[in-house]
Amino acid sequence: MLKIAERPLGQAAIQVLSELHTGVVAAGDHAAQVEAAKAAWKIKTSTKAKETAFKAVRENLAKMSVGSVRCAYCEDSLADEIEHILPKSLFPEYAFLWVNYLFACGPCNGPKSNSYGTVQGDSVVEFIRKKDDPIIAPAAGVHALIDPRTEDPLDFLDLDVGGTTPDGVKINGTFEFLPAYGLGAPQMARAAYTIRVLGLNREVMRVARQNAFGGFRARLREYVEQKAAAAEAAQLSRLQSDLLASPHLTVFAEIRRQRAVLPEISILINDAPEVLAWSLVPAGVAAT
Template sequence: MIQVPAKALPAAAQTELQRYQQEVDAEPDYAARVGLAKDRFSGRNRKDNPVFQEIRGALTEMCSGANRCMYCEDSCADEVEHIKPKNFYPEAVFVWENYLYACGICNGGKNDSYAVFDDATAQILPVSRKHGDPVVPPPAGRDVFLNPRQEAPTRFLILDLRGTFAFLPYPDLHASDQQRAKYTIDVLNLNRDVLLRARRNAYGNYRNLLELYALKEEQGKPDDELEALKETRRLSPHPSVWFEMTRLWDKIPELTALFQRVPEALTWQLER
């Protein structure tokens, strides 16, 4: 999981989205606002709604690879996901910065999972509501879940490229940041078996692509052949694997040898 590039909505779509949000915010009762938020989002998140056509188009442009899920980076992104769940935060149901493009597995798995750090004790407080519980506002506190629209998950997570290909909390993090990393990994189930296998495969593909690029460059092949390989890299799934390869290139001998042949590849991660 990497940070999502910033992108503004077209002005007309943003204005209409704000109008949607104002309709929800105008309801004075919190429980009624929650119900209204769910109802209005369900009615407006349609493929024939021009506003959400713009939203889906913008989110698609922000996706890595060929429209990959912003969480797992493996499956096709086709669901507008609320980072802060609308069932608890109706004030963010129509907020552009609260949207991600996710696959059904990640969106359904995360569902309404959320948590905050208690301001007084710094303990994690799950934001939850059982069936039949009163509909009251969630506790105040700092968000636990990593928000890739606002921060770089790679500051908190590292991939085990030399072993399991699992996401782990980045070494030497502050205790609360370690908790944030672990919570996000667990909520999204980022280390499910299929993703470990896919990341291992992505590593091999990226390594082979870099080897081929080095050979073509050394042989003086035309620029269009080199650019085609760079485009293949850009459209490949699991950009976190490539990011980690560039972060650990001088720690893994086979990567050291490759990146020494193609040092400019260390900057490719920045190219969308």
């Protein structure tokens, strides 16, 4: 997971979302707002204006996505679903707020679903609304799930890519996410909750990240070799673009960040220090 660079939504789409938001909030109490948000979401493209607005939402989210329109959570699968960071069934007032959207894949969006928790003290307390439970709002508190729209996930998470100890012992990476070293208890609880709820360490993801490590190392080596051979700027730019279009860009972020314990990577980066400045997430001007 990487922090997503903001790309403002165009004013026309914002106006449509604002009108839908106003309708939800005006519905009444929390239970009424939940029903209103659910109903409004089902028909969110029922008029030309709404259809155009949500087309703009999807296009903007795609342009904000990491890699080649990859899921904001797993970075493996194609992102094709508008994800509500705060579930609309629990936070109907956020159902039509642009800041609550990101692009995710079905395998991540499905399991996350309506999962929600808040930080209470040093741990996360989950809010679970069963089928016949009263429709009440979750308790106030710090949201447990890391929000890549507003937070940098790598402030909370470390990826175990392995490395070499000072005395030369090589340690293989598990390519699993772990709560970042040195976190306080509340932040550690948020990291562990995010890893679990999103299934970031499911085996298929772990293996994919391990494979991505080898791919990034090979691409980086090719870039360094071409640079040493005095390749034209256009060729180096293409190699850079190809690398940045790869899935699992968090792996590349982590091999840059942890290069001190990755001797082979460190040597390559010393020969091409500009790679440290490559932006891993796209940014852009406001849509129209």
